[in-house]
Every structure is written in C-alpha cells, then in structure tokens.
Amino acid sequence: MPATNQDETLLLHLNEAITTIREKDQLFQIIARKLRLIFSFEMMGINVFDKELLHKRLFFKDYTTVPSPEPPPPGADQFTPIAGSPVEQLLADPRIQHIALSEYVRHYADFEPFQRLLRQGIQYMTMVPLWLNGRLTGYLILATTRLPSYTHDDEALLEKIASLVAVAVNNSLEFEEVARREQQRTLQLNVTNALLSIKQREPLFRAVAEELRQVVAFDYFGIRVRRAEARGTYEGFAEFARPDHDPRAPLLALDPNRFAGREGEMASYYNQVADLLNHPGLYAGDDYRALAVRYPAMRYAYDEHHVRAMLVVPIWQRADGAAVLTLASSQPTGFGPADLATVQALVPQVALALENLFAFEQIEELKAQVEQERTYLIDEINTDRPTDGLIGSSPALRQVRERIGQVADTDATVLITGETGTGKEVVARAVHQASPRRGRALVKLNCAALPAQLIESELFGHEKGAFTGAVERRIGKFELADGGTIFLDEVGELPLDLQAKLLRVLQEKEFERLGGNRVLKTDARVLAATNRVLEDEVRAGRFRADLYYRLNVFPIVLAPLRERTEDIAPLVQHYLGTLSKRLARPVRAIRPADLVRLQAYSWPGNIRELEHVLEQAIIVSRGPWLEFGGFAAAAAPLALPPAPVEAAGPAPALGPAAPETPDNAAPLKTLREQERDHILLALRRTGGRVSGASGAAVLLDINPKTLEARMKKLGIRRTVVAD
Ligand SMILES: Nc1ncnc2c1ncn2[C@@H]1O[C@H](COP(=O)(O)OP(=O)(O)OP(=O)(O)O)[C@@H](O)[C@H]1O
Numbered sequence: 001m002p003a004t005n006q007d008e009t010l011l012l013h014l015n016e017a018i019t020t021i022r023e024k025d026q027l028f029q030i031i032a033r034k035l036r037l038i039f040s041f042e043m044m045g046i047n048v049f050d051k052e053l054l055h056k057r058l059f060f061k062d063y064t065t066v067p068s069p070e071p072p073p074p075g076a077d078q079f080t081p082i083a084g085s086p087v088e089q090l091l092a093d094p095r096i097q098h099i100a101l102s103e104y105v106r107h108y109a110d111f112e113p114f115q116r117l118l119r120q121g122i123q124y125m126t127m128v129p130l131w132l133n134g135r136l137t138g139y140l141i142l143a144t145t146r147l148p149s150y151t152h153d154d155e156a157l158l159e160k161i162a163s164l165v166a167v168a169v170n171n172s173l174e175f176e177e178v179a180r181r182e183q184q185r186t187l188q189l190n191v192t193n194a195l196l197s198i199k200q201r202e203p204l205f206r207a208v209a210e211e212l213r214q215v216v217a218f219d220y221f222g223i224r225v226r227r228a229e230a231r232g233t234y235e236g237f238a239e240f241a242r243p244d245h246d247p248r249a250p251l252l253a254l255d256p257n258r259f260a261g262r263e264g265e266m267a268s269y270y271n272q273v274a275d276l277l278n279h280p281g282l283y284a285g286d287d288y289r290a291l292a293v294r295y296p297a298m299r300y301a302y303d304e305h306h307v308r309a310m311l312v313v314p315i316w317q318r319a320d321g322a323a324v325l326t327l328a329s330s331q332p333t334g335f336g337p338a339d340l341a342t343v344q345a346l347v348p349q350v351a352l353a354l355e356n357l358f359a360f361e362q363i364e365e366l367k368a369q370v371e372q373e374r375t376y377l378i379d380e381i382n383t384d385r386p387t388d389g390l391i392g393s394s395p396a397l398r399q400v401r402e403r404i405g406q407v408a409d410t411d412a413t414v415l416i417t418g419e420t421g422t423g424k425e426v427v428a429r430a431v432h433q434a435s436p437r438r439g440r441a442l443v444k445l446n447c448a449a450l451p452a453q454l455i456e457s458e459l460f461g462h463e464k465g466a467f468t469g470a471v472e473r474r475i476g477k478f479e480l481a482d483g484g485t486i487f488l489d490e491v492g493e494l495p496l497d498l499q500a501k502l503l504r505v506l507q508e509k510e511f512e513r514l515g516g517n518r519v520l521k522t523d524a525r526v527l528a529a530t531n532r533v534l535e536d537e538v539r540a541g542r543f544r545a546d547l548y549y550r551l552n553v554f555p556i557v558l559a560p561l562r563e564r565t566e567d568i569a570p571l572v573q574h575y576l577g578t579l580s581k582r583l584a585r586p587v588r589a590i591r592p593a594d595l596v597r598l599q600a601y602s603w604p605g606n607i608r609e610l611e612h613v614l615e616q617a618i619i620v621s622r623g624p625w626l627e628f629g630g631f632a633a634a635a636a637p638l639a640l641p642p643a644p645v646e647a648a649g650p651a652p653a654l655g656p657a658a659p660e661t662p663d664n665a666a667p668l669k670t671l672r673e674q675e676r677d678h679i680l681l682a683l684r685r686t687g688g689r690v691s692g693a694s695g696a697a698v699l700l701d702i703n704p705k706t707l708e709a710r711m712k713k714l715g716i717r718r719t720v721v722a723d
Pocket of ligand 1: 389390419421489530531607608611
C-alpha cells in the first residue's frame with residue numbers, strides 16, 4: 001500500500017532530523033513530537049540491547065503527556081540481564097507486538113518497571129523492534145492509557161519509522177562511545193598530570209580520586225595493598241570517602257577494635273574475599289546483596305556503610321603482594337559496565353603511581369637511614385677527640401702544616417705515616433677541614449679493627465642477604481663519604497684481596513656492594529694512614545706495590561714526639577687546660593723539673609701517651625703541683641743501674657704562678673736520667689752495639705738513627721759504654 005503524503009512528510013522530517021541533530025535528547029524529543037502528530041500515545045521509550053542480546057537498558061524516555069509521571073529510577077540506564085525479564089519472551093517473536101500490562105503483570109508480578117507504568121496509568125504498550133543491518137538492537141515502545149488501534153498501514157509505517165530510529169539510536173550510541181573515550185582520555189591525561197606533579201601518597205591519590213569522580217559517581221575510593229610479609233591482610237593504602245562520611249572509618253576495612261583478641265577471625269574474613277579481589281568485578285544491587293550474605297567482610301560494608309554496589313579492579317597480583325582498587329556506592333545501580341571499563345583503563349597508571357610511591361617511600365626510608373648513619377659517623381669522628389688542630393711549632397710540625405696547606409684543596413690521595421699516637425688522624429682531619437669538602441662528611445674506617453669480610457662490607461656496603469647476618473641492606477663508607485673524605489686508618493693492615501678492591505676504587509672510582517650486581521660510583525677523597533713502613537711491607541709481599549704507589553701520591557710524615565721535644569711544652573700547656581676542664585679539676589702548675597723529665601722521656605706512645613700521663617697526673621694531684629708519681633713508675637719498667645746524672649737546664653714553669661719549689665722531687669730520678677740509664681743498660685747488654693740484629697736499637701724497639709740521636713743528646717758515647 002502506497003504511503004500517504006503525510007507519512008512521506010513525516011519520514012522526510014525524521015530523516016532530516018536524524019542527519020542534522022547531534023544532541024541525543026533534542027533529537028529523540030523531536031522524533032517523539034513528530035510521532036505524536038500521527039499516533040496517539042502518552043509515553044515513548046527506547047530500549048537497547050547489547051550485541052549478545054544478553055542485556056538491555058533504557059536508552060530514552062519521553063513521558064511529557066503521562067497523567068501522573070514518575071521519572072525513571074536511578075540506574076535505569078544501566079544494563080540489566082534480559083534473562084528472566086519480559087523482554088526474554090518478546091525476543092522469541094521479534095515483530096511488532098501489543099501488550100496489555102494487566103495480563104502481563106500476572107506473569108511478572110515482581111517486575112518493578114511494570115508496576116511503575118501501572119502507577120502512572122499506563123495500560124498498553126506497543127513494542128516495535130529496532131533492526132539494523134539484520135540485527136535486533138532494541139525496541140521502540142509507545143505506551144498508552146487506552147487500548148490503541150493500529151491498522152495494518154500504521155504498523156507498516158511504524159516499521160519504516162523504526163528503521164530510521166534504529167539508525168538514529170546507533171549513531172547516538174556511537175557518539176556516546178566516542179565521547180566516553182574522549183572523557184577517558186581526558187581522565188587519563190589528568191591522572192598522568194597528577195602523577196607527575198604530586199609525590200606524596202595522600203594528595204596524589206586524592207587527586208586521582210577527584211579526577212575519577214568526574215566520570216564515575218562513587219561514594220568511596222580505596223586503594224588497598226597487601227604486602228608479602230602481611231599474610232593476606234590488606235592495608236588501606238589510600239582511602240577516600242564522600243565528604244559526608246565519617247572520615248575516621250576507612251569504609252571497607254573491618255574495624256580492628258571490634259576484633260580485639262579475635263585477629264584470626266578478622267584475617268579469615270579477609271582471606272575469604274581474597275579471591276574476589278583478584279578479578280575485576282562489578283557487583284551491583286542484588287549481586288552485591290548476595291556477596292553481603294556470603295561474606296562477613298562485605299556484610300560489614302553493607303550494614304555499616306550502606307554499600308549497595310561495588311567495583312573491584314586488581315592493580316597487580318604478584319609474588320611480593322597485591323594491590324586492588326575498589327569503588328563503592330550506596331546506590332544499588334551505582335555502577336555499570338562502562339564504569340568498570342573506565343576504571344580498568346586506569347590500571348597501568350595507578351600501578352605506575354603505586355610503584356613510584358613505594359620507591360619514593362623506600363628512598364625516604366633509606367635517606368633517613370643514611371642521614372642517621374652519617375650523623376653517627378660524623379659524630380664518631382668529630383667528637384672522638386677535640387678538634388683543636390695541631391699544637392706545636394717544632395720544625396718537623398711546621399713542615400707538616402706546610403704540607404697540609406699544599407695538598408688540602410686538591411683531591412689528591414694523601415698517605416700519612418708516623419708512629420702510633422703521633423697525630424695521623426689529627427692531620428687527616430686538618431686536611432679535610434682545609435679542603436673544599438669540609439661541608440661534607442669525613443668518614444673513618446680503621447682497617448685493623450675488623451675481620452676481612454666485615455671490612456669489605458664496611459667499605460663497600462652489602463645487599464640484604466649478601467652473607468649470613470646481612471639482614472638489612474647497608475650502605476658502605478665509600479658511599480657515605482661521597483662528596484666528602486674517607487680516612488682509611490691503619491691501611492697497612494688491609495688484607496691482600498681487599499687491597500685489590502681498594503685499588504679499583506682508587507683507579508676507577510667504582511665499586512660494588514657485597515652481594516650486589518650494580519656498579520656504584522663514588523667521589524670520595526681518600527686519606528690513608530699507617531704506622532707501618534709500607535716499603536718494607538711491599539718488599540715482604542704483604543702490601544701490593546701498585547696500591548702503595550696509588551696511596552703514596554702525597555706523603556706526609558709525622559716525626560715521633562721524642563724527635564720534636566720543642567712541642568712538648570706547648571702540648572702540655574694545651575692539655576692541662578683542656579683536660580682539667582674536662583675532668584673538672586683545677587689547673588695545677590707543673591714543676592720545671594717535671595717538665596724537663598717529660599721532655600727527656602722517649603714517648604713510645606707519642607702524644608697519646610703524653611695525654612694519658614697528663615690525665616693521670618691531673619686526676620691524682622691534690623696539692624698545688626701536678627704529681628707524676630705514676631708516670632715515673634711507668635717510665636721505668638726496668639731496674640736501671642746507677643748512672644751519672646746530667647744536670648737538667650732550667651725550664652719555665654707552666655700553669656698558674658708557681659709556688660715556692662718544694663723539694664719533694666728529690667727521691668725521684670728525672671726522665672732524662674731514667675732514659676739515659678735505660679739506654680746505657682741496653683748498650684751494656686749488647687756490648688755497645690747500636691744497630692743490627694743484636695744492637696740496642698732492637699732491644700729498645702726504636703730506629704737506630706733515633707737511638708744515635710738520643711745518645712748524642714744525652715751525652716752517651718759508645719766508647720764510654722764499651723769500657
Ligand atoms: N699536634 C697535635 N696537637 C694536639 N694534639 C695532638 C697532636 N698530635 C696528636 N694529638 C693528639 O694525640 C692523640 C693521638 O693522635 P692520633 O689519634 O691522631 O694519632 P695516630 O697517629 O692517628 O695514632 P694511631 O696510629 O694509633 O691511630 C689524639 O688525642 C690527638 O688529638
């Protein structure tokens with residue numbers, strides 16, 4: 001039957017509207033208006049199906065002429081299953097069908113949409129299938145309060161209209177999809193910006209949540225993390241609730257207070273849902289209620305926080321733990337499949353953000369640890385001894401000062417040699433202090449103090465598990481001294497294999513942590529000290545020649561105290577001041593004769609020994625003078641034969657105005673006398689021989705040259721001895 005003019009005009013108008021109007025509501029309202037010109041109905045609706053014909057959703061509704069209109073319930077535009085709904089029956093015969101609700105409702109008494117229609121006075125529905133390219137895509141529904149009468153022509157026209165509407169719906173869905181993708185891209189871009197600009201956990205995820213909220217309506221956003229060591233329990237890593245929720249209660253976490261003493265129960269609740277959190281899932285309305293019936297953890301959210309829909313998206317599931325993003329809504333239809341897709345699309349970014357945060361947090365932890373170690377080590381070296389610098393003005397010490405001045409502002413390696421207690425560490429500190437690195441740490445390692453493996457780990461650090469007992473990763477002193485100075489004390493004691501590793505650091509400025517496989521760079525200036533004669537060690541095969549040359553770039557030699565007796569008076573004066581203060585004792589004066597004895601003594605322990613002798617004297621002295629009783633005994637370990645006493649020259653008194661000299665020094669020998677006697681005794685035992693294997697120098701454990709110098713000073717001639 002040919003279409004009437006009116007029909008032709010309608011179809012033309014519809015076609016024109018469909019091709020020109022992009023805005024969905026505007027377009028379908030125009031379609032409804034045009035249809036009303038020919039057909040009489042109170043409500044027009046459009047349902048659409050998914051491709052698999054498994055789900056349906058409301059696409060559009062015009063109810064402007066309904067007697068008592070009710071707007072569609074929230075979530076009506078979300079997909080719901082077709083199975084079990086009246087649509088299932090329609091699909092069995094997808095042609096135009098006329099439905100009397102009063103009959104249908106008998107079979108579908110629980111079908112809420114029918115109840116709603118009836119409440120609004122609707123009694124009849126004409127269902128027009130929407131076909132597109134041979135595929136059923138939905139229904140156009142015309143609903144009426146009275147029994148409609150459609151002629152055969154009307155139905156033919158409806159079918160034509162339906163094919164146009166199907167195109168319009170399809171276009172509109174495609175526009176929606178494009179818009180959704182656009183929105184998702186914007187979301188991803190905004191999230192990326194947040195990730196790039198924010199480094200702290202809370203503000204970062206708050207920004208991500210805010211961006212996501214622009215697209216998906218949720219009441220709760222939570223990132224929950226399970227770390228390998230936390231046995232199944234998820235920690236709320238970042239959780240945000242709607243502002244009107246109680247911010248103290250993380251929404252989905254069980255309240256630990258309620259489980260006091262029943263922690264096992266709480267853990268089992270979490271374990272029950274662990275599998276649920278491993279898969280992406282959308283649980284809305286009845287589905288969520290079913291979860292709440294099954295799992296106490298979900299019931300808790302249902303009862304306590306009125307959760308009615310939940311969206312779960314795992315971020316990762318790995319051997320070292322898991323992370324999951326959950327959204328919750330108090331609306332039973334709060335989320336739809338598009339929301340799930342939107343959140344899933346964010347997973348790579350959220351995963352990256354989490355990784356970054358973990359890394360940042362780990363770095364912060366390590367930084368704190370390093371800072372602590374630094375402070376400790378800097379303290380160790382700075383408070384070890386007073387940093388008064390070098391006291392004394394002997395020619396030997398003046399030369400040392402000059403050498404320090406020459407080398408300090410370079411990065412050259414300095415080898416400081418000298419007997420024990422001569423001030424090698426003081427020199428090292430002075431070099432560091434005078435260098436441009438003074439603002440950074442001076443880190444000390446005593447190479448003689450630890451077993452080889454520990455020295456290696458001290459020097460280069462170790463990774464967790466590098467050896468038994470390495471429970472934590474530890475950074476080494478070379479790393480600690482980066483930008484500063486490392487002081488290797490007693491470097492002559494370093495085992496040979498470590499000498500090779502040290503050589504590599506000196507040459508390449510590179511090293512590896514024990515048990516690590518990463519090459520680390522260091523910019524540490526190296527100062528080394530030893531009281532051994534390294535040339536001898538090299539000759540004896542105990543010290544690598546190549547390392548020796550590397551270390552000996554700029555040697556500074558400290559003379560023993562007995563070779564710079566001029567320094568003794570200023571040192572005594574200095575230490576009397578500082579030690580008396582430290583020991584909270586009055587500053588007592590030293591007898592000139594005692595000073596002479598101190599100057600005459602050989603000081604095998606050098607300045608450290610002098611310091612100890614003075615400390616002891618300060619402690620034991622009670623009267624106006626410093627008493628050196630203990631020192632005299634210590635200085636004369638051997639019974640000495642009587643020897644001619646040389647008169648000691650006058651020496652200035654130190655300390656406060658000296659009182660009248662009481663002659664209680666008379667029973668004691670002076671140090672010079674003691675020393676003279678001691679050397680004479682040794683010479684007698686060796687038949688006057690000074691050097692060589694059976695010489696007095698060996699007996700006295702001093703350098704033959706030093707012994708000769710002392711003999712000359714004390715006026716001992718070999719001939720005298722030989723008698
Ligand atoms: N010229 C000096 N002026 C002031 N104090 C000094 C001087 N030389 C050394 N001392 C002090 O003597 C003590 C020993 O010095 P230091 O530890 O530097 O010696 P060392 O040669 O490194 O000894 P060792 O070889 O036993 O490690 C320290 O208390 C130090 O402060």
